[in-house]
Amino acid sequence: MVELVLYGHPDSGHACKVALALRLSGLAHRCIWVDIWADPASRPAEFLAASPFAEVPCLMIDGVAHVQSGAILLDLASRFGLLGGETPEGLRRGRELLMWEANRIGMCLPQLKEARRVQGKGFPPGAVEWLTLRYQADCARFAILLAEGPFFHGAQPGIGDCAIWGYTQWLDAAGVAPTPVMAGWLARMRALPQMATPAAMFPQS
Ligand SMILES: N[C@@H](CCC(=O)N[C@@H](CS)C(=O)NCC(=O)O)C(=O)O
Structure with a gap:
């Protein structure tokens, strides 16, 4: 083992x-x-x-x-x-989702969360506004990627869902709100028995 x-x-x-x-x-x-x-x-x-x-x-x-x-x-x-690695298509999907997450929503949310924790100290003027604008663009892309769902990998969650969950679980702490599409997915993620x-x-x- x-x-x-x-x-x-x-x-x-x-x-x-x-x-x-x-x-x-x-x-x-x-x-x-x-x-x-x-x-x-x-x-x-x-x-x-x-x-x-x-x-x-x-x-x-x-x-x-x-x-x-x-x-x-x-x-x-x-x-x-x-978690997507069962098939070449699932793995490709996982790779695409992970690259998107790391470059986009997984870039701005940790920074927004940190900016709130330190009350903006050390962040240059305009940084939080810029990160918030990026998050807003990411919300639209989130809906395109999720499509019919219910998970990013389809009927069951995969590595892409895990990656996107990492920081979207803390939208409140980052000072941003979920879109309705995001709220639905977050509720499904929270309901997973694991x-x-x-x-x-x-x-x-
Ligand atoms: N790109 C890395 C980021 C890892 C990272 O930033 N880890 C932080 C916590 S979220 C950490 O360990 N910070 C402690 C330190 O830098 O001393 C990944 O995706 O794993």
Whole structure:
């Protein structure tokens, strides 16, 4: 059996993407809480040895470190043939969704959330407005990509749904509102039996 160990933190949407994929996959795994707000040097030595930027998520697969949430999701889908990785078309769909997410909605939402947390401190004038405009454009693209749904991968959620969930779960914290299409998908995601709160995904040990 493959050993899967995920380093993450409940405030990291990137780590939540991978935790959700593991939960949906049904693959046995263990999550290890890493304090992303502490001095990186204080993080566990085995984590620092595995993650080149000392960032989460970092997924150990049989002792081999895997970083960058999108790359990890693609690895899981193709290695285990799940969450879109069952077919070449599903995998292509996953790749397209992940690239869109990383470049667009997964770029502006974490920044908007952070801007609210620090009350704009350190953000140049106009940055929040620019990010908000990008989010508004992303909302229209979200509807095009979801199409008839109910999930981005069709009848069942896949890696694309996990990636897009990562930060859309925190629209309130980012100070933006969901469109009706987005609200419907978020409700379906929340209703998944494998869904959990970020704190339950990464309990502090
Ligand atoms: N592009 C990376 C982003 C990872 C990232 O930014 N991780 C943040 C948490 S969301 C982190 O570990 N920050 C702690 C630090 O930089 O010290 C991915 O997709 O995995």
